Amino acid sequence: MEALKNKVNELLESGGIAGFLGLRNFGSEPFPFLFTRDTAAEVEKITTGAVRYPLSKILIRIAAVYPDAIFGIMCRACDERAIIELFKNTKLRSDKVITIGISCTDDLVQACKCENPQPSNLVSGEAGKKEFDRSDVQKIASMTLEQRFDFWTEQLGKCIKCYGCRNICPVCFCDVCTLEDQPLVKRGEIPPELPSFHLTRAYHMAGRCVDCGLCEEACPVDIPLRTLYRRVRESVKELLDYLPGEERDKVPPIQVLGDGLFEIRD
Amino acid sequence: MCSARVSPHFIIRAFQEGADGVLVAGCHIGDCHYLKGNYIAIKRVAILRDLIDFLGISKERLLLEWIAGSEGDKYARVADEFTEKVRSLGPSPIKRIPFREKAVAMVR
Ligand code: SF4
Numbered sequence: 157m158e159a160l161k162n163k164v165n166e167l168l169e170s171g172g173i174a175g176f177l178g179l180r181n182f183g184s185e186p187f188p189f190l191f192t193r194d195t196a197a198e199v200e201k202i203t204t205g206a207v208r209y210p211l212s213k214i215l216i217r218i219a220a221v222y223p224d225a226i227f228g229i230m231c232r233a234c235d236e237r238a239i240i241e242l243f244k245n246t247k248l249r250s251d252k253v254i255t256i257g258i259s260c261t262d263d264l265v266q267a268c269k270c271e272n273p274q275p276s277n278l279v280s281g282e283a284g285k286k287e288f289d290r291s292d293v294q295k296i297a298s299m300t301l302e303q304r305f306d307f308w309t310e311q312l313g314k315c316i317k318c319y320g321c322r323n324i325c326p327v328c329f330c331d332v333c334t335l336e337d338q339p340l341v342k343r344g345e346i347p348p349e350l351p352s353f354h355l356t357r358a359y360h361m362a363g364r365c366v367d368c369g370l371c372e373e374a375c376p377v378d379i380p381l382r383t384l385y386r387r388v389r390e391s392v393k394e395l396l397d398y399l400p401g402e403e404r405d406k407v408p409p410i411q412v413l414g415d416g417l418f419e420i421r422d
Numbered sequence: 423m424c425s426a427r428v429s430p431h432f433i434i435r436a437f438q439e440g441a442d443g444v445l446v447a448g449c450h451i452g453d454c455h456y457l458k459g460n461y462i463a464i465k466r467v468a469i470l471r472d473l474i475d476f477l478g479i480s481k482e483r484l485l486l487e488w489i490a491g492s493e494g495d496k497y498a499r500v501a502d503e504f505t506e507k508v509r510s511l512g513p514s515p516i517k518r519i520p521f522r523e524k525a526v527a528m529v530r
């Protein structure tokens with residue numbers, strides 16, 4: 157924590173950043189906080205928090221108001237993957253954001269089954285070990301079509317359409333959301349049409365989902381959403397050789413028309 | 423209509439309304455009036471096929487074929503073959519069960 161505080165103070169004092177978006181303890185609860193030169197005294201209360209928080213969603217809003225300012229942001233490896241996608245989708249500018257990496261505890265890495273817990277600019281803590289485990293996807297893939305359909309019908313049928321999955325998702329950033337588009341999604345209908353509501357969101361995650369798992373954590377009815385989006389992530393990797401958040405220099409394949417090299421594969 | 427205009431939402435909607443299969447036909451790669459519209463169509467359909475399959479709707483229910491305006495015979499053949507294919511797969515699971523009522527009942 158000291159290393160993080162020092163880094164933030166150093167950046168604020170040198171004027172390298174206009175503000176640092178991180179977490180600050182209010183009582184015993186961590187909340188998002190923008191540390192600036194004026195509020196530098198608060199840096200003492202900085203915390204990494206035991207749980208994750210999609211700070212980049214807040215940064216998008218701040219950056220929209222102060223497009224010329226440079227901001228620092230506390231980020232775990234998953235946050236960084238999301239931020240990389242946000243750069244590509246022009247929601248943030250890479251020359252205006254300084255990521256300050258923090259490590260995740262081994263417990264967290266394990267609970268997340270994180271495929272890559274190491275942020276690039278690690279300032280606080282040690283990088284955890286990978287815990288990649290895709291047995292959730294395998295389990296469903298090994299079912300028969302009929303079993304899969306019944307499984308998902310039961311799971312998705314629990315949906316209360318709270319939009320929590322979308323709201324917490326660090327790579328969901330559109331001003332107008334398809335899932336609230338009246339002709340496609342009827343207002344007030346619970347559960348939403350199955351499976352089109354979730355199929356739509358899943359499709360929109362193609363080439364974007366960074367497998368942070370926040371959606372599944374947020375879902376009040378415990379739908380295995382991450383498994384669904386993981387499959388989409390894998391499909392995009394298999395079909396288009398693109399792994400969101402990991403390919404800093406590659407153009408996201410679904411946002412461009414393409415180069416014609418892509419052939420139909422089964 | 424360019425195959426790039428076939429939004430994934432159209433395809434999802436068709437399945438939701440109970441379509442047993444969806445055929446997307448477009449001009450051959452290289453022949454696109456808008457130059458690269460069909461490049462995006464193929465990517466979309468490929469991803470969507472994987473996705474519906476994972477949800478339990480066979481990927482064979484969604485087909486993309488390149489059929490030029492002059493290839494009437496191919497159009498007829500593809501439509502026939504696809505119809506047969508879909509027939510062999512049976513009705514779409516989406517309409518097989520009154521899923522809505524079933525889903526609601528499951529929650530209660
Ligand atoms: S895991 Fe869920 S919350 Fe995270 S990027 Fe993917 S869809 Fe969004």
Ligand code: SF4
Pocket residue numbers: 314315316317318319320321322371374375376377378379381
């Ligand atoms: S968080 Fe869960 S219940 Fe809420 S809309 Fe998403 S899937 Fe439905």
